[in-house]
Amino acid sequence: MSNQTERAFPKITESGLDDLRQRIGMKIDNMAEPWCHEATRDNIRHYAHGIGDDNPLWCDPAYAAQSHHGGIVALPSFLFSTSRIVSGYVGGLPGVHAMWSGADWTWHKPVYRNDEIRTEAFLKDLVEHQTRFAGRAVQQIYHVDFFNQQGDKVAEADSWCFRTERDQAREHGTKYKEVRERGLRRYTDEELSEAYKLYRDEEIRGNVPRYWEDVNEGDELQTMFKGPMTVTGFVAYAQGWGGLYIRANKLAWKLIDAHPGVGIKNRFGIPDVPERVHWEEEFALEVGAPGAYDYGPERTSWLTHQLTNWMGDTGFLHKASCQVRRHNPEGDMLFITGKVKRKFIEDGKHMVEIAQEARNQTDELSAIGTGIVVLPTKG
Numbered sequence: 001m002s003n004q005t006e007r008a009f010p011k012i013t014e015s016g017l018d019d020l021r022q023r024i025g026m027k028i029d030n031m032a033e034p035w036c037h038e039a040t041r042d043n044i045r046h047y048a049h050g051i052g053d054d055n056p057l058w059c060d061p062a063y064a065a066q067s068h069h070g071g072i073v074a075l076p077s078f079l080f081s082t083s084r085i086v087s088g089y090v091g092g093l094p095g096v097h098a099m100w101s102g103a104d105w106t107w108h109k110p111v112y113r114n115d116e117i118r119t120e121a122f123l124k125d126l127v128e129h130q131t132r133f134a135g136r137a138v139q140q141i142y143h144v145d146f147f148n149q150q151g152d153k154v155a156e157a158d159s160w161c162f163r164t165e166r167d168q169a170r171e172h173g174t175k176y177k178e179v180r181e182r183g184l185r186r187y188t189d190e191e192l193s194e195a196y197k198l199y200r201d202e203e204i205r206g207n208v209p210r211y212w213e214d215v216n217e218g219d220e221l222q223t224m225f226k227g228p229m230t231v232t233g234f235v236a237y238a239q240g241w242g243g244l245y246i247r248a249n250k251l252a253w254k255l256i257d258a259h260p261g262v263g264i265k266n267r268f269g270i271p272d273v274p275e276r277v278h279w280e281e282e283f284a285l286e287v288g289a290p291g292a293y294d295y296g297p298e299r300t301s302w303l304t305h306q307l308t309n310w311m312g313d314t315g316f317l318h319k320a321s322c323q324v325r326r327h328n329p330e331g332d333m334l335f336i337t338g339k340v341k342r343k344f345i346e347d348g349k350h351m352v353e354i355a356q357e358a359r360n361q362t363d364e365l366s367a368i369g370t371g372i373v374v375l376p377t378k379g
Contacts, residue, residue: 008167009095009096009097009165009166009167010093010094010095010096010261011096011165011167011168012093012096012136012138012163012165013093016092016093016096017093017126017138019092020091020092020093020123020126020140021126023091023092023123024122024123024124024125024126025122025123025124026122026123027120027121027122028085028091028121028122028123031083031084031085031119031121032084032085032089033084034081034082034083034084034117034119034242035081035082035084035241035242035243036078036081036082036117036242037082037116037117038114038115038116038117039074039078039082039111039112039113039114039115039117040113040114041061041072041113043078043081043240044058044059044072044073044074044075044078044113045058045059046239046240047074047075047077047078047080047081047240047241048075048078048240049236049240050236050237050238050239050240050241050298051077051237051240051298051301051302051305052226052233052302052305053075053305053308054204055075055204055206055308055309056204056206057069057072057073057206057313058072058073058074058075058078059072060072066207067207067313068313068314069110069112069313071112071113072112072113073110073111073112073113074110074111074112074113074115075301075304075305075308076105076107076155076304076308076317076320077297077300077301077304077305078111079111079117079146079154079155079157080241080297080300080301081240081241081242082117082119082146083119083121083144083146084242084244085119085121085142085144085159086103086119086121086142086144086157086159086297087100087159087241087242087244087297088100088159088161088244088296088297089244090140090142090161090163091123092140093138093163094259094260094261094262095261096163096164096165096166097163097164097165097166097274097287098140098161098162098163098274099161099162099164099296099324100159100160100161100295100296100297100324101139101160101161101162101296101323101324102159102160102296102300102321102322102323102324103157103158103159103160103297103300103321103322104157104158104159104319104320104321105155105156105157105304105319105320105321106155106156106157106318106319107154107155107316107317107318107319108152108153108154108155108156109148109152109153109154109155110154110316111148111154111155115148115149115154116148116149117146117147117148117154118146118147118148118149119144119145119146119147120144120145120147121142121143121144121145122142122143123140123141123142124141124142124143124158125139125141126138126139126140126141127139127141129162131162131164131175132173132174132175133162133164133173133175133176133288134164134165134166134168134172134173134288135165135168135172135173136165136168137162137163137164138162138163139160139161139162139163140160140161140162140163141158141159141160142158142159142160143156143157143158144156144157144158144159164287164288166286166287166288168288170285170286170287170288173288175326176288176289176290176326176327179290179329184331185331185361187228192228195225195227195228195333196225198223198224198225198335199225201222202222202224202225202309203222203309204309205309205310205311205312205313205315206312206313207312207313208312209312209313209314209376210310210311210312210314210315210375210376211375211376211377211378212343212350212351212352212375212376212377213377213378215340215343215352215375216340216343217340217341217342217343218339218340219339219340220337220338220339220340221306221307221310221337221338221339221340221354221356222306222309222310223335223336223337224302224305224306224309224335224336225333225334225335225336226302226333226334226336227328227332227333227334228331228332228333229293229294229328229329229330229331229332229333229334230330231278231279231292231330233294234278234279234292234293234294234295234298235279237294237295237298237301238278238295241295241297241298243275244273244275245262245273245274245275246273246275247273252273255273256271256273262274264283266280266283267282274287277289277292277293278292278293278294278295279292280292281330284329289327289329290327290329291327291329291330291331292329292330293327293328293329293330294327294328296324299322299324299328299358299366299367300320300322300324300367300369302334302336302358303320303322303336303356303358303367303369303371304317304320304371306336306338306356307320307338307354307356307371307373310338310354310373311373311375314375314376315373315374315375315376316373316374317371317372317373317374318349318351318372318373318374319370319371319372320369320370320371320372321369321370321371322367322368322369323367323368323369324366324367325365325366325367325368326360326364326365326366328360328366332360332361332366333360333361334358334359334360334366335358335359335360335361336356336357336358337356337357337358337359338354338355338356338357338371339354339355340352340353340354341353341354341355341370349374350374350375350376350377351372351373351374351375352372352373352375353370353371353372354370354371354372354373355368355369355370356368356369356370356371357369
């Protein structure tokens, strides 16, 4: 008998929701230790490479020294590695699945090499939804503020997870019915070669300023390609980002001993973390997903990667929002498009708003996003 038929997962309960509602607005004092305390050269590079971003402003000290920053700076999405809360480390409803599903970011200052990052966080809201994925779902929204060693607020973000019942999603969810019926997709060498052209031609604006005056509403950004999705790629992201529950040996035991709901037995009868939906297809199917799939913060970081490539070294990413609309399982390709929506001036800063969409190889919507970039002016 398979694990799928042997066990039933915990459900969303009114008492559990009532307990969570009591936490709304309360500062979280016992936050899990972040993966990165400092924006070191290696930490920044590992995160950048984890999303496939080889911009020398993040990774090459000699190049970065010639920029107006005077040295390496962290890519905006690096801050995911400095807070497990913004990355989806949710509290309450033990045993109920959590899927990271979006964030609204605001950056105030660059994060420079060797900056130390401190965070403050609280549960902001709980919102109930009806979904095709799992029926009833609860959107659990957190707010996180990020400070450097001088006490300056460098960024803030609202991020959210959807809490879903695993049995309901597996047995009754309709969102991925067609995906399951399609079966395994194999690409031809010609199809892969055509997609890889986007990697070969990817433009990093770099040290050539993109001036506000030269941008027009309706301008299209270069399509950014990510994929094809592999477990290797998901692991590469986890190396830079840190994951939520990835622990080994004694540390894995300590985590599960303190939080039994985190330990879900694998096929060997060993308690293992729910995060393995990202590398273990068998468990991903148990929770109703179409297969082992990418990380939500990874997806958001791909969208901001498109923006930083476009804006160049002298641009500043001020805001970005992302809403995840479906999983990207192994084998998927992702194509991110962007278009200038408007130009405006606010508080003396010359800004551009960009609308983004991410679609897979069958044109299914994977994510939507918006970015607001501050650009230099000729004046």
